[in-house]
Amino acid sequence: MKISAILLLTAATTLSTGAYAEPGKWSDEPVRIVVTFPPGGTSDLIARVLAQYLESEYGQKAVVDNRPGAGGTVAADYVAGQAADGTTLILGNNAPFTIAPSQFETLPYDPVDSFTHIANLGAATPGLFVQPSLGITDLDGFIEMANGDGVTYGSSGVGSITHILGEAVNNALNIETIHIPYQGSAPAIQDFRAGVLDGFYDMMAQNAPMIEDGEVVPLAIAGPERSPRFPDIPTFRDLGYDVVIENWTGLSGPAGMAPEMVQTIHDTVEEIMAMPAVIDQMDQWGIVHSEMSTEDFNDFVATTIDVWRPLILSANVNGG
Numbered sequence: 001m002k003i004s005a006i007l008l009l010t011a012a013t014t015l016s017t018g019a020y021a022e023p024g025k026w027s028d029e030p031v032r033i034v035v036t037f038p039p040g041g042t043s044d045l046i047a048r049v050l051a052q053y054l055e056s057e058y059g060q061k062a063v064v065d066n067r068p069g070a071g072g073t074v075a076a077d078y079v080a081g082q083a084a085d086g087t088t089l090i091l092g093n094n095a096p097f098t099i100a101p102s103q104f105e106t107l108p109y110d111p112v113d114s115f116t117h118i119a120n121l122g123a124a125t126p127g128l129f130v131q132p133s134l135g136i137t138d139l140d141g142f143i144e145m146a147n148g149d150g151v152t153y154g155s156s157g158v159g160s161i162t163h164i165l166g167e168a169v170n171n172a173l174n175i176e177t178i179h180i181p182y183q184g185s186a187p188a189i190q191d192f193r194a195g196v197l198d199g200f201y202d203m204m205a206q207n208a209p210m211i212e213d214g215e216v217v218p219l220a221i222a223g224p225e226r227s228p229r230f231p232d233i234p235t236f237r238d239l240g241y242d243v244v245i246e247n248w249t250g251l252s253g254p255a256g257m258a259p260e261m262v263q264t265i266h267d268t269v270e271e272i273m274a275m276p277a278v279i280d281q282m283d284q285w286g287i288v289h290s291e292m293s294t295e296d297f298n299d300f301v302a303t304t305i306d307v308w309r310p311l312i313l314s315a316n317v318n319g320g
Contacts (some may be wrong), residue, residue, distance in 0.1 A: 027278060028319075030061035033251075034079050034090045036072035037156060040186030041246055042124060042203050042285055049281060053272045056279055068183045071103060071159035072096030080109040084116070085284035092117070092252045094161045095245040100305040102312040104158040111305060116257040117298045120271040122247040122289035125223035127233065127267060128153075129207060129216040130199040131192070139173070139219050139239050142199075146175040154180050154188035154200040161200035161247045162188075165222055167310060167315030169201075172241040192216075203247065205286025222246070230288070245311070247303070249287070250297060267292050 031054065044066060051062035072095030082088035090096075096110075097111045109115075130136050136145060145151050155162035155202045158181045170177055182188040185202045192200050193215070204227055210216045211230070220236045221227060222245045236243035242286040251269055272278055273289050282289060292300060 008248045014088070016029055029085075029087045030063045031056050031086070032065050032088045033087065034065045034067055034075045035186040036091070036093065036279060037073040038066055038068045039188060041156065041184045042206055042247070043091050043093055043249060044184075045285065046121060046282075046287070049271070049278060050091075050251070053275065053278065054268075057272070057275075058268065068157075071100050071157055073100050073104070073107060073109075076100070076111075076115075077108045079244060080254055082254050084254040086253065086257060088260045089118070089251055089253045089265075089312060090115075091121075091249060092301075093249045094247055094304070094308070095157070095159065095300050097252075098248075099159050099161065099164060099312055101305050102138050102309045112298065114295075114303045115252045115254055116253045116262055117250060117301045118257075118262055118294055119130070119266045120290060120292040120297045120300065121246045121251060121269070121273065122287040123246045124203045124205065124286045124288075125221050125227060126162055126201055126248050127204045127207075127221040128165075128169065128199060128219045129203055129210075130219060131193075131195070131197075131216060132217050133195075134217075136217060136219070136299055138240075139236075142219055143173050143175055145198075146177050147171075149245060150176075150178060152178040152196075152198045153179055154182055154197045156182050156185040156188060157183055159312075161245060163312060164315050165201050165243070165245045168243050168245065168311055169236070169241070172236070172243050185296070203286055204233075205284060208284070217270045229283075229287070230285040240292075248300075250301070252301075262294055 014029045034049055035044045037043050047064045051064050054060040054062045067078055076096035079088055079090040100107055101111050126309050136142050153166055155166055188200050204221055211218055218233050220234055222243055224234055225242050226235055269289055
């Protein structure tokens with residue numbers, strides 16, 4: 001399937017009512033893949049790839065349901081309250097499961113016990129981008145401008161990974177910047193292109209066309225090492241700042257799902273992620289996939305909460 005066909009999927013992908021991968025393995029009702037951000041961002045695009053291949057390869061109905069708000073907790077709370085019958089899943093990420101437990105004093109759900117974390121999809125690396133018109137070509141120039149006239153930066157929302165990264169960079173560089181939150185990365189990039197923002201934090205691969213066209217100046221990436229796709233862009237560690245933050249994504253459902261159904265969904269997702277066309281697409285989006293069992297993925301989600309807690313607390317993004 002051509003990439004353009006994947007990207008042109010509609011918000012609700014209505015599929016045929018034909019055969020399933022195995023008779024009776026899934027409900028006759030459509031699978032609702034809930035996304036924590038508006039259309040256009042990486043999570044949304046991954047959900048649409050899954051929906052597309054559930055249709056084309058397995059004949060399974062699927063609907064992509066965007067429910068942004070409150071750092072992903074709106075979507076997570078919705079999914080936690082649904083029936084554990086495999087028809088409501090969430091394209092999970094750091095926001096509702098890793099960040100929210102430390103950002104908010106109370107949550108309407110437990111990030112581990114209220115869910116069945118089914119399959120790991122992969123991780124992407126974010127970076128810092130600024131306007132070419134600013135004349136900034138390196139991190140030293142960014143620091144100088146922040147300490148002078150000031151810098152505005154956009155994120156995909158209060159408490160999002162890009163907000164956490166922005167504040168972690170502020171702390172590491174000992175600067176202050178003006179944070180402007182959006183509901184997702186797409187509207188932040190739109191305002192950046194309109195000249196409203198001096199800079200923004202977002203996933204590297206998602207902005208590859210803007211990098212290649214000179215529409216942005218990438219100053220540094222937050223990965224543990226340089227990206228093979230962008231080898232000339234330094235990491236924050238290369239520049240002497242210990243800032244490493246990556247955005248993981250996975251597929252989860254409500255707690256209490258039948259183990260046999262969970263294994264079926266897990267195996268189906270792994271089959272999709274191993275398809276050459278999907279691997280190529282994920283590479284373009286900078287998603288590095290690593291297979292985990294359902295048990296390991298549940299442990300991974302629980303571990304990230306503790307690992308990220310000091311970053312979130314030091315960034316001072318408590319949501320109350």
